Amino acid sequence: MAEPALLRARDLAYAVSGRSLVEGIAFAAEPGTVQIVVGPNGAGKSTLLRLLSGELRPSRGTVTYEGETLAEIPPWRLAAIRAVMPQAVRLAFPFTAAEVARIGLDGIGSGLDRRARDAILAESLGRADVTHLADRAYPTLSGGEQARVQFARVLCQLAAGRSVAERQVLFLDEPTASLDLRHQTALLDAAVSLAGRGAAVVAILHDLNLAAAYGDVLLVMEGGRIVARGSPEAVMQDDLVARVFGVPWRVGEVPRSRQPFLLPQRGVAAKSQD
Amino acid sequence: MRRVSRRRTGFHLGGAQTGFAIFAGLVLLTGLAILLSLGLGAVRIPPGRVLGILVGASDDPALARDALVILNIRLPRTLLGLLVGASLAVSGALMQGLFRNPLADPTLVGISAGSGLAAATVIVLGDRLRAAAGLPGPMPYPVLPVAAFLGGLATTVCLYRIATRAGRTSMATMLLAGIALAALAGAFTGLLVYASDDRQLRDLTFWSLGSLSGATWTKVAVTAPAILPVLALVPFLGRGLNALVLGEAEAFHLGIAVERLKRLVILLVAVAVGTGVAAAGVIGFVGLVVPHILRLGIGPEHRRLLPACALLGGALLVLADVVARLVAAPAELPIGLVTALVGAPVFLWLLLGRPTLSDG
């Protein structure tokens, strides 16, 4: 019996002021998968994410979660089903890191008791490796630290939402942009383990090597359309890379000079601080 | 797993215990402000008699004047001060949360521009309009406050309409449109000022400096039903405002109905501040400074901040009124002067004391 897809988009398009940003998108996400969207600047990756998360209303097409369209799902219930980690968040007020993470627990998590909420908070802070920053004021943190706090918040939201929705989607919009190597892999490892526990992960990444290491499925976008979709091996071909990304580098080729290279390796856990 | 401690560093003082202590302190401060406001004034009344009058134990006709001062002058004035002060401070916090900017104050929804223009119109043109309409006699007293309230409300509605497109309200547009509307209202007010005579100019100036003078039970009875419901509703907005601090998109992702929240906040602020302005004229700085002071003490969490603002705002305005009444007795300083004279230095001191605010 075919269960409705956790997340499905049909013939999705979005245009503003006569300009088409995204066109003809067909997309599906199932629990346990990590899908990574890559593409050059202006390809429409962020727009696609915003359409899928419900932030933007498509000009054409539908987005459904478990068969229900976005219009049918009230915001509070949607918050239990999907969480979005934004690219960068600047706060005007000096919330502490713990308070920021705790915001993810409000709303959906208000049904949980105090002990459960504290437990979720502690675990999320730990997974994002920001426990030691819990009492620091968020605006004083570095860009990378702030990103990790946002990740903790998103983890809190998903954990709280699990009490309401069994299958969830995690959206990550360039989560590794300001992170150092250790935290890049730590975050993506955490995302993968979430996928292992039944969530669907959809992430935008700039780094093709990270995408190759972590993605089960890569989606290449260009000019608002998905031009390639499949496993990393299938997608990352020389001619596609050259055409879409505009660089003549060869896939899998070791550079001829003595330039060293360092590729990310998924699942090889970094030593965490605590 | 290390237990997450609640202790704060950096910007604010420590601990849940401190938070509780601060709340208790605010309640005490409010109580003190009420006591001072009832006990002090141009007329010397010993504390024992004050209590006696309040409790109703004193029917001595010889003390009729003192009873009148306490019950009909100081008590309504104190209550009005608490109401208006609370509404100003809470509205300031609401506006700062809505605009995600610590510099926002309640007047950003266009209220003082609109109500100022309405007040100027009534003060300068009122008699002429009445004559043209064939109505005899002087302007009835309630016309000015009602006009100020309606003027403020009208400007807010105007601003909201301008800033809202396809169901989405842009706070950035609202800010800019607010500046433009304020300039326009200011220009019309300026025209009226130019056309005014000396007496009208004085009246307008005093109105725009704010005063709790002439606070009667009638005024309290009219103001309370507008402000109290707003204060009661406000803690329920705390969760939404917390999420909004992260950004509108993020708040939506967290399940907040963002547009509805904005509409509600704007409406509540318009009603609360509009009523306050109608009752007491334009009183500045309370809405800007009180939330700042409190954020230093109890942090920016809105569910704590908003009730605390109500307490501190009310207490401070009542204390400012005590100063306004005593400093130049038997005359009175306009209360807006006191709040500015005290508020501005405090604000500067706060700015100097904290690490530089990041831009944007």
Place this chain on the structure above:
Amino acid sequence: MSRPHTSLSRRAVLVGAIGLLASGPARATAVARIASLGGAVTEILWRLGAGPRIAVVDTTSIYPAEILREKPNAGYLRALSAEGLLSVGPDLVIATEGAGPPAVLAQLREAGIRVELIAEPPTAEGVLDKITAVGRLAGLETEAAELHRAVAAGFAGLGRQRAAVKRPARALVVLSLANGRAMVGGRESTADGILTLAGLRNAADGLSGFKPISDEAIVAAAPDTVIMMANEGHAQPIEAVFAPGTALGQTPAAARRSLMAMDGLALLGFGPRTPETAEALMRAVYPDLPRE
């Protein structure tokens, strides 16, 4: 601001208050403490010899000069404080109409204090009525009648001299001159009133009330003389007022160097000094007028 006198004993005030409440509005004996709000009211009370009984004044009570220095000040006439006024324990409040805010006056009445408002039409009859009314309220009818007689005689003499004026000169009353912007008295203002009494034509009769006037309108008004306020002896120097290039500098008044500075209350307050003030104006503008 010094307050050399202390308040009367509580008992005296309360007895007075109870007496007031008990006997109702009709009282013939002298009132103990009066709140005098409005420059003309204060001046009249002082002329009637009731100066010591004035408990508090307002900011417009500038004549005589000592009164504002010696007496407690209740603030601006239209922004009074109920408790402030109550604290000086007045038995009676005499205020020019326009005192406010109305809620404060109501609160005073609620406290059992009699509050009487005096109308201020800017005419000779208005002044005389004011004197009678204030005198009656203060219980000084005899003195008031005396003053009434003197002032009425003054007005009568003024009227006779006015009759001798063949060609009325045009005068402009300038309330304030700041940054080159002049505020003048037009029709239906107290300035108009005093000019009428002085046998002068109001050059600014195109305006109503006290309004700012444009440079062109000043030149079109072509006043033969300019009258300005000089409070506490400070007045703008004639060179500044009639500076070349300013609108006022291009009037007949500038050519004749005819500038008068007068005490504001005397000129516009319509109190007991009105006849002398009007006569001084008349003398200055019509020097050839035969004296009485």
